[in-house]
Amino acid sequence: MKLAYVGLPCQLQALRKLQLFSSEIGQSWADSVALSIGLFCRENWAYTCLRALVEDDYGVKLSEVDKFDIKKGKMLLYRNGEVLQEIPLPETKPYVRVGCEVCLDFSAELADLSVGAVGSPPKYSTVIVRTRRGMELLRRAEREGYVEVKHISEVKPGTKLVLKLTKEKRDENLAEAERRGRAGYSARHIATMGEENLEKLVAEAKGKSFADLERDVIDAGMCVSCGACVAVADDRLEMVEERPRLKEGASGDVEEAYLACPRTSLPAMVMAERLFSGEGEVKSDSLGKYLDVFAVRATEKARLTRWQDGGAVTALLLCALKAGEIDGAMVAKRDENWRPIATLARSEEELRESGGTLYCYVTNLPLLKEVASR
Ligand SMILES: Cc1cc2nc3c(=O)[nH]c(=O)nc-3n(C[C@H](O)[C@H](O)[C@H](O)COP(=O)(O)OP(=O)(O)OC[C@H]3O[C@@H](n4cnc5c(N)ncnc54)[C@H](O)[C@@H]3O)c2cc1C
Structure with a gap:
C-alpha cells in the first residue's frame, strides 16, 4: 500500500527515525509512506487541557465551535464564520504540552512538503517544497487545476515571517532544554x-x-x-x-x-542527508533543506468542504489519490467535541471531511502500522 502521511514536525521525526532504523527494529512498515506532508507547528495542546481551557475557563462548549485558528497572538474560536471567543495566546500557554517546549523544528524539516499559514496572505497556505516527489505533486496539482500557485516572492509577508518564527521557537526551546538540563x-x-x-x-x-x-x-x-x-x-x-x-x-x-523513540535520540542530520541526497539543487538555511517555497490555494475543482488556510494539503492529497500516487492518507479528524482521531482517508469524500486544523496531538503511528501491515 502507498500511503501519504500528514503530521507535525515531531511526528515526521518519528517517521524518519522508524525508516532509518527499520532493519535494526526489524519492521519496515514505515516505508509504505510514499508522500509526507508536515504542518508548521509552534506548539500544541493536549485534548483534555484544550477542553478545560475552552469549556471550564471560558464557558464555551466545544460542540458549538466549528473552527479554531491562531492569529495575531490570539486563539480564535469560530461558529458559522463569526468569532465566538477570543483567547489571548499567553492564557493558553499553561496548557501547552510540556514535550513541545523542547522541540526545535517549526517548519517540519523532514517532510516532502511542509505547509503552514505564516508567510502567505489570508486564504493561501505557504508550501515549502523539500523533495522532487513533493515538487512533482505540486506541479501536477497545478497543471490539473486543483491548486493555484504563486512564488513566495510574489506575496507578502513572505518567508521572513517563517524565518522569524523558526528562530523564535529554536531560541526559546533551546533555553528551555538547557534549563531542564x-x-x-x-x-x-x-x-x-x-x-x-x-x-x-x-x-x-x-x-x-x-x-x-x-x-x-x-x-x-x-x-x-x-x-x-x-x-x-x-x-x-x-x-x-x-x-x-x-x-x-x-x-x-x-x-x-x-x-x-524520536526523543531518546534524533540523528536528524543523517535523516536529512539521506532524504535530500540526489534531490539536486537543494537550498539550505534556517527553513532546513528545500527546493523552493510557494503560496498555494485550492481551486473550485478541489470542491473542498472544510479547510484551514488555503486548503493546499487537502487539494494536494486529492490530486495524489486521483492520480493513483497514493492509495490513502493518514490524516486527522475529530468528533463533535473536537476529540482528535487518527484516521486513514481512502476516498475523496473522506479526505474532504478531514480538512482543517486540530490544535491537539493525534497519536497516529500505531494506526499507520496497522494499515501498512494489512
Ligand atoms: C498543532 C498545530 C499547530 C500549528 N501551528 C502553526 C503555526 O504556528 N503557524 C502556522 O503557520 N501553521 C501552523 N499550523 C498549520 C496550519 O494550522 C494548517 O494546518 C496548515 O496551514 C495547512 O492548512 P491547509 O488549509 O493547507 O490544510 P487543510 O487542507 O485544511 O488540511 C489540513 C490537514 O492536516 C491534518 N491535520 C489537522 N490537524 C492535525 C493534527 N493535529 N495532526 C496531524 N494532522 C492534522 C488534517 O487531517 C488535514 O489532512 C499548525 C497545525 C497544527 C495541527
Whole structure:
C-alpha cells in the first residue's frame, strides 16, 4: 500500500527515525509512506487541557465551535464564520504540552512538503517544497487545476515571517532544554549526531526496558505521544491518555521501542542527508533543506468542504489519490467535541471531511502500522 502521511514536525521525526532504523527494529512498515506532508507547528495542546481551557475557563462548549485558528497572538474560536471567543495566546500557554517546549523544528524539516499559514496572505497556505516527489505533486496539482500557485516572492509577508518564527521557537526551546538540563533532565534528542553515531545509538538501546523509556522520556516531559514506541513494541505497550504505558503482565524489555523513540535520540542530520541526497539543487538555511517555497490555494475543482488556510494539503492529497500516487492518507479528524482521531482517508469524500486544523496531538503511528501491515 502507498500511503501519504500528514503530521507535525515531531511526528515526521518519528517517521524518519522508524525508516532509518527499520532493519535494526526489524519492521519496515514505515516505508509504505510514499508522500509526507508536515504542518508548521509552534506548539500544541493536549485534548483534555484544550477542553478545560475552552469549556471550564471560558464557558464555551466545544460542540458549538466549528473552527479554531491562531492569529495575531490570539486563539480564535469560530461558529458559522463569526468569532465566538477570543483567547489571548499567553492564557493558553499553561496548557501547552510540556514535550513541545523542547522541540526545535517549526517548519517540519523532514517532510516532502511542509505547509503552514505564516508567510502567505489570508486564504493561501505557504508550501515549502523539500523533495522532487513533493515538487512533482505540486506541479501536477497545478497543471490539473486543483491548486493555484504563486512564488513566495510574489506575496507578502513572505518567508521572513517563517524565518522569524523558526528562530523564535529554536531560541526559546533551546533555553528551555538547557534549563531542564540544569534540573537534571537531559533533552537527548538535541545532540547533533552524524553517521558515525548510528551504531552507538543501536548499541545504547540494547537491553533497555520500559523503565528506561519512562525515566529518559516520559517522566522527563519529553514525550510527544507519536506512538512510535507502542507501534514497534507490538502488544506490550499501549497509549493511555496520550501516555505510553506497559500493558499489564507484559515484558518490560522494549529495546526496539527505545530505539524508535524520536526523543531518546534524533540523528536528524543523517535523516536529512539521506532524504535530500540526489534531490539536486537543494537550498539550505534556517527553513532546513528545500527546493523552493510557494503560496498555494485550492481551486473550485478541489470542491473542498472544510479547510484551514488555503486548503493546499487537502487539494494536494486529492490530486495524489486521483492520480493513483497514493492509495490513502493518514490524516486527522475529530468528533463533535473536537476529540482528535487518527484516521486513514481512502476516498475523496473522506479526505474532504478531514480538512482543517486540530490544535491537539493525534497519536497516529500505531494506526499507520496497522494499515501498512494489512
Ligand atoms: C498543532 C498545530 C499547530 C500549528 N501551528 C502553526 C503555526 O504556528 N503557524 C502556522 O503557520 N501553521 C501552523 N499550523 C498549520 C496550519 O494550522 C494548517 O494546518 C496548515 O496551514 C495547512 O492548512 P491547509 O488549509 O493547507 O490544510 P487543510 O487542507 O485544511 O488540511 C489540513 C490537514 O492536516 C491534518 N491535520 C489537522 N490537524 C492535525 C493534527 N493535529 N495532526 C496531524 N494532522 C492534522 C488534517 O487531517 C488535514 O489532512 C499548525 C497545525 C497544527 C495541527
